[in-house]
Amino acid sequence: MRVLLVNAVSYYVKQKAAVPLGLLSLATVLKQNGHTVEVFDRAVCSGSAxxxxxxxxxxxxxxxxxxIKSFPDGMKVSKAAKSRGIPVVWGGHIPSLIPxxxxxxxxxxxxxxxDGEPVLTALLDALAGKTSLRGIAGLAWLDNGAVTVNPPAEPRSLAEYPVIDFGFVRPQDxxxxxxPCRRMLHVYSSRGCTGRCAYCYSPAHCSGRWRPRPVGCVIAELKNLKDNFGIDGFYFVDDLFAPGAARVREVCAALAASGLDLLWSCDMRTDLCDEALLREMYAAGCRWIFFGVESGSPERQQSVGKHLDIPAIEEVLRLCRSIGIWTTASFVIGFPGxxxxxxxxxxxxxxxLSADVKLAALYGPxxxxxxxxxxxxxxxxxxxxGWRGWRDLAVIDTLGEGFSKVPSRELKVIANYFFLSxxxxKKESAGRRASRVWVKRVAAIGADIARRGGWRNILLLLLSVWEFTQIVWYALMFPGIRKKYGLRFFAKNQA
Structure with missing residues (x-):
């Protein structure tokens, strides 16, 4: 069968579009099963659906x-397909939770x-008359207009999925x-997270299960991307890079043995890090780590299920700086109560905190x-x-409405102050001067969108300018609120 896989665009730009790794894995599996597949990433490709x-x-x-921000575009593509009598299937974290x-x-x-790989493979077989829809674990569908949700599928070992074929897209995009990297790209080494954070979708989506990919598959993908597309660095976009030191050391050893000489980034918990492990990561090429610290309140750490030790967070970030690893510390404001x-x-x-970047976001359901x-x-x-109701609730954003006892305007000023900061x-990144790194990065994103052309990308650019205007407004136009919370631009250690 012929299958068009579409990555819906969110019309929301605070960072460059990420490689649609889930779709590429799905496309690779379907191709191996004899289907003809094309990937249409509306975040980087112009032209109408x-x-x-x-x-x-x-x-x-x-x-x-x-x-949820990409739902409107996904529905537009769905309408175009349905008007031509073509069946439509959706996938992703949020659709899985509200099918x-x-x-x-x-x-x-x-x-x-x-996981979409086994579900879509079985669905195509069912549409070809080879099997029944009722026997497909993990499929939600309409049975004579009534919503039917089949029993969930047991999560598979990621060893069953092949090395991703990046030929379905242009990695350069x-x-x-x-x-010092100019050609970093996104890859993944695991799925899921062991965390039970009360504000996050992950516990409901993966039930606290973390699944690693075989390290050999990851290395094979990186070698392909370096040899054929010239990458000089990469991001592990896993929700959780590793739940323990053993996996971190396994990946680091494989990277060191590969001779690829690539710099990389990952997301970690501070309670998994000590000096010895951080030095091993640095030696294997790690130069950036994103830490979700969430709150400076010990009580809130417990109530949201993060369970991080406050003094230990400070020590880990201090160690990273001394070793030469650039850190981002993100936290959430506007928690209920x-x-x-x-x-x-x-x-x-x-x-x-001695983090190089400090990033605040407003809590959203x-x-x-x-x-x-x-x-x-x-x-x-x-x-x-309905899905529109979820769309209207800002989730982990800088412009949403909080559920705390603090006025929403104050929360927006704080969140956007950190974003504008x-x-x-001007900071040092990976041993080199990186004057206003994020300004250059966002300028490159804007230039890339403008170069692609088309009304959809022009609209995306205009919406991004409007959102950034709001960020500047809240960050600069309420000095009394900034003073109340001790927020000063260009303060020591602020990035």
């Missing part, structure tokens, strides 16, 4: 929508819950400039999260009856 569908003439259209709402749109026939005292406690804690269910049970949140600061 209707024209692409008419040209390719697919037997099925699959749409990946990783976040009934996706199917209730009237524009989607099927939803793959969990996704290169990220991060000094958060008051001014707690917020000031978190901001004082963040001010002490996520489908399936424990905290969302608590808000619904307490009557503070009415559960959205990233652009204004």
């Amino acid at each position: 209707a024209r692409r569908i008419s040209r390719f003439k697919p037997d099925m259209v699959g749409i990946s929508s990783l976040g 009934d709402l996706v199917l209730g749109s009237g524009l989607v026939d099927y939803v793959a819950v969990g 996704y290169f990220v400039r991060n000094p 958060e008051d001014e005292r707690e917020l000031k406690q978190t901001l004082a804690f963040v001010d002490k 996520m489908p399936g999260s424990e905290m969302t269910e608590q808000l619904v049970a307490s009557g503070r949140l009415e559960r959205p009856a 990233i652009f204004l600061a």
